[in-house]
Amino acid sequence: MSTIAGLAAAALASLSPADIAFLDSLPKAELHAHLNGSIPVATLLQLVSSHPPDDPSLPSDILAHIERLQSGVPLTKINDFFSLFPAIYALTSTPNALATATRAVIEAFLCAQPDRDAIPQCQYLELRTTPRCTPHMSRQAYLSVVLDEIEKFPAAAASLIVSIDRRMSESDVKECVDLAIQLRKGGRRVVGLDLCGDPTKGEVETFEGHFRRGKDAGLGVTLHIAELSSNLASESLALLNWRPDRLGHATFLSDDAKAQFFSDVPQSEATPAAASADYTSPAHPLQAAFLAEYHLQLVRLQEDNTESAEAKMMLSYHFDMDKTARRAAGRIIREREEAERRKKYKPCIEICLTSNLLCKTVPSLDEHHIRYYLKNDHPVAICTDDTLPFRTSLIAEYALLLAERPLGLGLSRTEVARVAQMAMDARFTV
Numbered sequence: 001m002s003t004i005a006g007l008a009a010a011a012l013a014s015l016s017p018a019d020i021a022f023l024d025s026l027p028k029a030e031l032h033a034h035l036n037g038s039i040p041v042a043t044l045l046q047l048v049s050s051h052p053p054d055d056p057s058l059p060s061d062i063l064a065h066i067e068r069l070q071s072g073v074p075l076t077k078i079n080d081f082f083s084l085f086p087a088i089y090a091l092t093s094t095p096n097a098l099a100t101a102t103r104a105v106i107e108a109f110l111c112a113q114p115d116r117d118a119i120p121q122c123q124y125l126e127l128r129t130t131p132r133c134t135p136h137m138s139r140q141a142y143l144s145v146v147l148d149e150i151e152k153f154p155a156a157a158a159s160l161i162v163s164i165d166r167r168m169s170e171s172d173v174k175e176c177v178d179l180a181i182q183l184r185k186g187g188r189r190v191v192g193l194d195l196c197g198d199p200t201k202g203e204v205e206t207f208e209g210h211f212r213r214g215k216d217a218g219l220g221v222t223l224h225i226a227e228l229s230s231n232l233a234s235e236s237l238a239l240l241n242w243r244p245d246r247l248g249h250a251t252f253l254s255d256d257a258k259a260q261f262f263s264d265v266p267q268s269e270a271t272p273a274a275a276s277a278d279y280t281s282p283a284h285p286l287q288a289a290f291l292a293e294y295h296l297q298l299v300r301l302q303e304d305n306t307e308s309a310e311a312k313m314m315l316s317y318h319f320d321m322d323k324t325a326r327r328a329a330g331r332i333i334r335e336r337e338e339a340e341r342r343k344k345y346k347p348c349i350e351i352c353l354t355s356n357l358l359c360k361t362v363p364s365l366d367e368h369h370i371r372y373y374l375k376n377d378h379p380v381a382i383c384t385d386d387t388l389p390f391r392t393s394l395i396a397e398y399a400l401l402l403a404e405r406p407l408g409l410g411l412s413r414t415e416v417a418r419v420a421q422m423a424m425d426a427r428f429t430v
């Protein structure tokens with residue numbers, strides 16, 4: 001495990017042995033961990049040593065880069081963060097190196113750690129990674145290497161989310177989603193799709209159809225959303241319209257977006273329901289409800305109608321009545337359907353406390369948006385994001401919940417246990 005440092009380490013150090021034993025006793029799920037952002041430093045050094053000295057495939061300052069990661073990279077803007085990855089990628093570009101890195105990441109989460117009295121960080125890991133095509137592997141080979149390592153662990157312990165990078169072209173997105181679907185159909189342990197990458201880049205709207213295909217094939221969907229204040233509200237609304245199962249960060253999700261989509265806040269005006277549903281089709285589950293409503297509307301229209309008896313004999317009269325009743329019934333059923341859908345929609349928010357603080361998207365724990373979600377009993381999952389640059393661990397992130405203010409959020413044990421359960425409930429495999 002990489003050494004932990006900073007805020008999360010301070011929160012952990014402030015806890016009593018009984019508190020730590022309590023955190024260890026909770027069944028925990030890590031749902032938001034990026035593979036290449038979670039490689040232990042010792043593994044990176046091992047990977048460097050497997051290259052000949054002055055190997056031109058590695059950046060010449062690779063050791064200095066690792067040293068910077070180890071001592072804590074100061075981040076002033078989000079670009080500083082994304083520029084950390086090319087050097088790491090140089091080390092994980094062959095199947096062997098990728099397998100080594102994947103194994104080390106999984107073990108860091110799921111296996112007994114010597115520095116933690118042989119207690120693992122968590123019981124379940126949904127590891128995510130972006131399939132990368134390198135001179136040594138295709139995207140398919142990349143995923144296959146990662147899955148080979150994941151599948152060495154029981155299904156109840158580890159699974160894979162395929163990440164789609166916002167910077168990808170649509171054809172690359174299509175390839176990645178096709179692969180995720182094929183692998184899942186082939187019995188491999190792919191459980192979801194993620195949208196990630198530099199939030200200042202990309203036109204994500206063009207990816208919608210591909211995420212829908214993934215969803216239809218049974219994959220869970222999680223989206224990094226509103227990570228920066230500059231992320232447009234229109235983009236967040238478009239992403240929420242995809243009905244993702246979970247949301248990453250959601251730091252700057254506007255009150256309007258929450259009100260439009262989430263069931264835990266008073267609803268504002270209705271979002272437009274799908275107008276294309278054919279309720280008259282016997283295959284539609286709401287056909288009976290539609291027909292009942294249609295007859296009700298028809299009777300009402302006929303009762304209210306003041307046309308002459310002669311006019312009521314005309315074919316056009318019956319045609320108009322039928323059309324109006326159908327339209328009214330369709331609208332009513334659509335509104336009911338939408339209200340029902342919204343009542344149920346509470347996508348779990350993947351919360352990465354240290355990541356948000358270090359990337360300076362959240363000024364302090366006190367101002368962290370987790371407080372809003374906890375107050376509204378909206379599901380959240382505590383996650384690490386990238387243990388390598390953020391020098392944290394899952395147990396240290398939980399320590400940030402339990403530690404007294406100002407070191408932590410000062411939640412009670414009952415509240416922390418509830419948060420841990422919410423993450424378990426939000427697994428894509430359950």
Ligand SMILES: CNc1ncnc2c1ncn2[C@@H]1O[C@H](COP(=O)(O)O)[C@@H](O)[C@H]1O
Pocket residue numbers: 034035036037081085128129130163165196197198199224227355359385386
């Ligand atoms: C600050 N939070 C974040 N926001 C958005 N994307 C992030 C991220 N942290 C990591 N990634 C995404 O994950 C990749 C590394 O892992 P994989 O190569 O996929 O295994 C990064 O290149 C970035 O695209």
